[in-house]
Amino acid sequence: MKTLILGTAALALTAGLAFAAGHEKTVRMGTEGAYAPYNFINDSGELAGFEIDLGNELCARAELTCEWVKNDWDSIIPNLVSANYDTIMAGMSITAERDEVIDFTQDYFPPTASAYVAAADNADWETGVIAAQTATIQAAHIAEGGATLVEFATPEETVAAVRNGEADAVFADRDYLAPLVEESGGALVFVGPDVPLGGGVGMGLRESDGELKDKFNAAITAMKEDGSLNELLVKWFGEGVQTY
Amino acid sequence: MFEFCEDPSTLDSLRWFSCYLTNGVHMQFYGSFIKVLALLAITAPVALAFGFAGAMAARSRVAPVAWFGKGYIAIVRGVPDIAFFLFFVIALDQAFEYIRHRVLCPDWTDPIRQGSDFLVCQQAKLPLGSSPEWVHETYGFFLAVITFSIVFGAFAANVLYGGMRAVPRAQMETAEAYGMTRRQTFWRIVVPQMWVYALPGLSNLWMVLIKATPLLFLLGIEDIVYWARELGSTKTARFSDYPHGDWRMWYFLGLLVFYLAMTRVSEVVLERLMVRLTHGQATTGGEAQRKAVAA
Amino acid sequence: MSCWQTIQDYGLRSLGYGERLLPRTDFTLCEHFVLIGSGMIWNIYFGIAALLMGFFLATALAVAKMSPRALIRKPAEWFIFLFRGSPLFIQFFFAYFFFLSLKGSYPIFDPFTSAWLGALLVLFFNTAAYSGEIFYGALRSIPKGDVEAADAYGLTGWPRFKRIVWPTMLRLAWPAYTNEAIFLFHATALVFFSSFPAWQQRGDALYYANYFADKTFNPFVPYPILAFYFILFTLVIVFVFGLINKRLNRHLPQTEQRKLKIRPNLIR
Structure with missing residues (x-):
């Protein structure tokens, strides 16, 4: 790349x-x-x-x-x-x-604020499985919390993991997620609070x-x-x- | 590409795809196939040259040279290519610049490493700071070729080393009986004959080289895998006229077909080459050819 | 913190034991060595498990490819072509997608999207295809005399295969098979690298090397350490396979026991 x-x-x-x-x-x-x-x-x-x-x-x-x-x-x-x-x-x-x-x-x-995006409103972003891109500040944040971190190589894959049910939510920059949520037609929603990182x-x-x-x-x-x-x-x- | 591509959102699917598949970013994708093929075409002979030099060094009667040859083969072969690629290009670039720095700017007093920065004098930069973009691109390509060649040269050296040793002893004894020197024996007897013994190993190496090209993006080349990933990822309507979901599957399927086709073509060509090389050689294959002609 | 302490904290980190959080500041050389070494556990697991299972499938594939019946021969040929003809990288990608969609319909496939099973399966098929081709080549070059002698002794079918054909095939294929083992071992580094996701920061050696490179912004320390580990274990493979080679050829007179020559014949 x-x-x-x-x-x-x-x-x-x-x-x-x-x-x-x-x-x-x-x-x-x-x-x-x-x-x-x-x-x-x-x-x-x-x-x-x-x-x-x-x-x-x-x-x-x-x-x-x-x-x-x-x-x-x-x-x-x-x-x-x-x-x-x-x-x-x-x-x-x-x-x-x-x-x-x-x-x-x-x-x-x-x-910037980072945010959780999930497939459903009631997704467990606190203790569930959270996808993040490998070696980002978001991944580090999840690793420290109580959730189960699953790391993917690209941001694309982290969102895909939520769509196909591998992860309960994805944690990434809010501005990266916003257009995806907007165009998903309700398939993706923001959950939990925004987290100021960085x-x-x-x-x-x-x-x-x-x-x-x-x-x-x-x-x-x-x-x-x-x-x-x-x-x-x-x-x-x-x-x-x-x-x- | 086509006039009707002005507003893709209104098109039916056939026209939509004809626009989509011919837009600028796809053109770069197609171009990357040529890039990969070019890299293969250049790397193969260069790696072979590295391998030949390595094998000759390993055979040398001068102990340090032989150690160097054997060490090169053993170390580079012991490391997964991916681990090697991750740091080697930067190291190589810094090594080149360091050498140029020493030669071109002997009066330089500042340290080259300032904290984590690596700074050489301006004349030593590769390429020079004033160079146009294509020079930088070419230099990146050149570094990738060298890195690939060093890795695959080690494997080639190992194969060629085996090939040289496989040439029947009697052939060399005959050469000695004719009064040839060691050097003459090597170039006139060993080298022409070793290829037939080395070819199976070299063929496999070529196959491996083809399949190592997905690692090119680690070396800073925007190769087919890079573009397939980029193009296949979800596109939103805000940033693209051609929004679509996760299509990586289809792009990777295309790559799969490409690699399988490359493998098949290579198999056929190498098979023919083997038949040519076997001709007149003192091997079972050569013997079989002789019998077939006689019969 | 002493290095011994670090080993206790992170020695089994790749399996999920010990300290939960990875080191984040003031990285020591000891931490580099311990964590990357801990990741090697996965590489060794993948290598050994795939090789052992692949060995048996490879034998079956080689025999099937020798079969005169197209119904048996063709699937084996295609299997070998597919796995030898495409980059492992792409095989991982498709396997992950495939297991994901299977998982959607059948919950029994749940563990397949995890690296320990899914990636192992890909590596298993991959090495089976490569070794199968090696064994096939060896089967074709079994000396005619050996088989004729077996016939003369009245050996047929399974006993003939087990006692004559198979051991000879192994002897002939062993140098190339050693290479395959080395390359399979190297290929395990690809598992977590843009293929399968890493859970709870449990990854292989390359994953941790990558972690350090990303945190220290200095690729010149972690990757050479990774290389060191791989060279070390490559030497172990060469040694172990050399021992087996000796045993395979133990019936030969000492002078004819050729030393195992390592030639990269069939590799990825």
Whole structure:
């Protein structure tokens, strides 16, 4: 899945380099391409989604030339620190353990709620079988609770597990589940409370890339102030979304 | 693709499918078949070369070289390919960049590892930061080919090593009697004859190589399995003009047919190759051919 | 926390015993080794169970493929072609789907969607197909003299097969079969990797290696440890199969007892 296209770009922007960034330098932006509406592949085979729109706008404001790179979720951070691309915009929640290895900009999506979705209203989300994607903050949350965790490799499979009765409920980002529930025609319903996990979604960067981080931070602040970030949020997540 | 594809939600199922199956993302899916075939076509000879070098090293009379050859074969064969693929590509890329860094930027004073970051000087990056996207793609493809070749080279080395040893002793003794040197014996007697002994093993290796391609997505190649999964997953009307449920089953069925067809074709071709190679060889197969012609 | 403590807490974690929560911060090398080693229990279980069961089915398939009757030969040929011709990855996928739908109609299939039974069944069929082809090749190259001698002694049917054909087939097939065992063992790593779901964080060695790689964001520690374990157990397989090979050939004079040559003949 990961387009491990190995490159650099914007290394000139890294601390410790004497010469400044030339205009020909491209900032390579890593994303997953499998997490609608944050990032996904549209019918014509191109990357699309909230983060793609946002990333392009941020690059325009920061006057950077940007390029998108698809990479598998499992290796998305190792490839960033290995400088195969320069940023991650992949619906990645800001967590303490990630923050130890990479840096984050301020969040561009408010702290997200995770939610349970089941096939019936009375599903047992507290002690039943809960499906989650392997190695996500949601999986970690369920592992700590009283429910039986069952992990699948992709988000698609976690929802499928609820549909076919393998799991009582799926636990994932509410924004990922919302369109699926909406279009399921009643086959899927939200159950239980929303659980705030993670510290909002931010753009991941190498710790040594301070200058690039400052540029993006400035652009995000500008977009928050003039309301254009909120417009994008509403466009991709609907009216109910939390805005800045 | 077709003009009537403007609004797919109004189409009847035949037209709907003709639009669906020809949209951009499907084109990439079809393209990935070519990518996989190209990778197979390039990897096979490269892996064979790695294997040949490995087998020659293992046969070497210089002890360290022989140890290296045997160690390569034993270690790489002992590890499941999937475990190898999960970390090796990044390691390989970092190794290349590290070497280039040492050669191109001798004056660099900053540490290469800063915390968890791996930083080399700009000239040492592969590909260079200013390269267009296709260079990055090609480099990724190249890394995948090398990684596959290293893994399958170890297996090929083992097969070829066995093939070299299977060449009848009498053949080499005859060569020595003719006054050939060790090197001449190797290239003129052993190498031309070893293939017939190595081919059954190599055929199997080829079959294994075909079936290892679903692991390509671990190496950063968007292969057929990646696209089958992506296309088969549930699509909602908000993000696609072609909403559908979980269709992974049908896409994987297509892949199954593809792999079975590849296997069948390979079996037929390799069978013919075996007949060709057996011709005139000092084996039971060669003997049978001679008798058939004589009769 | 001492390493001994870690072993007590996590040594059997893959089976669900010991500490319920996996380590989450300050990962030590000891934790890496213990948890990944704990996961190896599953790989060993899958390997041994599939190999033992597969051995018998493989013999049956090889004999069936030799059969002159198409009604017996064809199913065996198709079975072998199907399982040798498709990636294990896709076989797992279909098996999981298939068991799920069976489970919907017949509750007796409940355990089949769990890895311990469902994945085992796939691995069993898979290795049976590969070994069946190896045994079939060996059956075809049994020296004519052996069989003629058996005929001369008046051996027919089952006794002839059990005492002459089968042992000779095993002797001929053993080097290739050793390889099959190694590759089956390696293939067990695929079970929890995008095939069968992991329950309560009980997974195989690759599952835990993946867990560490994901938490530490450093693939260079857990995967080489995983590789170390696999190399270790591959050596054990080679040793055990070497012993069996010695026993199979014990009637031969010492000088003719060829050492077991490991050639990857029939692999995935």
